[in-house]
Amino acid sequence: MRLDKFLAETGIGSRKEAKQLLKKSLVTVNDRVVKDGKTQVDETQDSIKFAGEKLTYQKYYYYMLHKPQGVISATEDKWDQTVVDLLKDEDYREDLFPVGRLDKDTEGLLLLTNDGQLAHQLLSPKKHVDKEYFAKVQGIVTDADILHFAKGFALTSKEQVKPSKLVIELIDETDQTSEIRLIIQEGKFHQVKRMFEAVDKKVVYLKRLRMGSLWLDETLALGEYRVLTEDELEGLKNN
Incomplete structure (x- = not known):
C-alpha cells in the first residue's frame, strides 16, 4: 500500500493533507523519516508512526446505529440529514455506508460499515437473513392475518412477498390499534407498510429490532451508535 493511502x-487526513505532513518530516517507517507518499509500505508488518505515535491499520469498520426518524439511510443527500452525518468527525470515513435501508420515518437498528462482502451476505435474498420489526398498527391484527402472512401473498401492486412470521403483542379494542412483531427475509421498498396496507391496516410506527443475529442495543439513545463487539461481528459473519 502507498504510504499516503495508509x-x-x-x-x-486526506491524501493531499498526508503529503503536506510527510514534507514536514512527521512520518517515520521503521524509525526512518519518509517524505515520499508513493513509498510502498506493508500495513500489517511495518512500524509506521506519525509525530512519534504508532499508527494501527484497520481495514473494515462496523458501527451499530440506533437510527432516529427524519434521517435518510444514505451516504449523502441534498436536503436531509443522513445516517453518515450522525458520525463523529473521528469516526467518519468516506467509504462507510448503511447496510440496507430504513425509511425516513422508521427507527431502529442500522449497520454502518465499509465491508461490502458482509453487506452483500446480509442483504442477498439467497441468504434468507431475518429482519425483525416492532410496529404499531392502526386496525386490529387477527389470527387470519398471521396465517395470511405465513403463506406469503401479493401486495396491492401485485408484487409477491415471501412467507413471514407475524406475532401479535397487544390489542387495544378501544383505540382499534395493535402492537406486533414481524420477521421478514426481504427488503422491498416500504415492505412492512405495504404488507399491512394489503390487509387494510396502516403502520403508524415502525422500528427495526434485529438483523440476523444482531439485536439493537436498547441502551443506545436515538441517533447514538457504537462499534460492534467481536461476538456480534462473528455472529453476523456466520448468519
Missing part, C-alpha cells in the same frame, strides 16, 4: 486510511 495515512489517509488511518484517519491522519
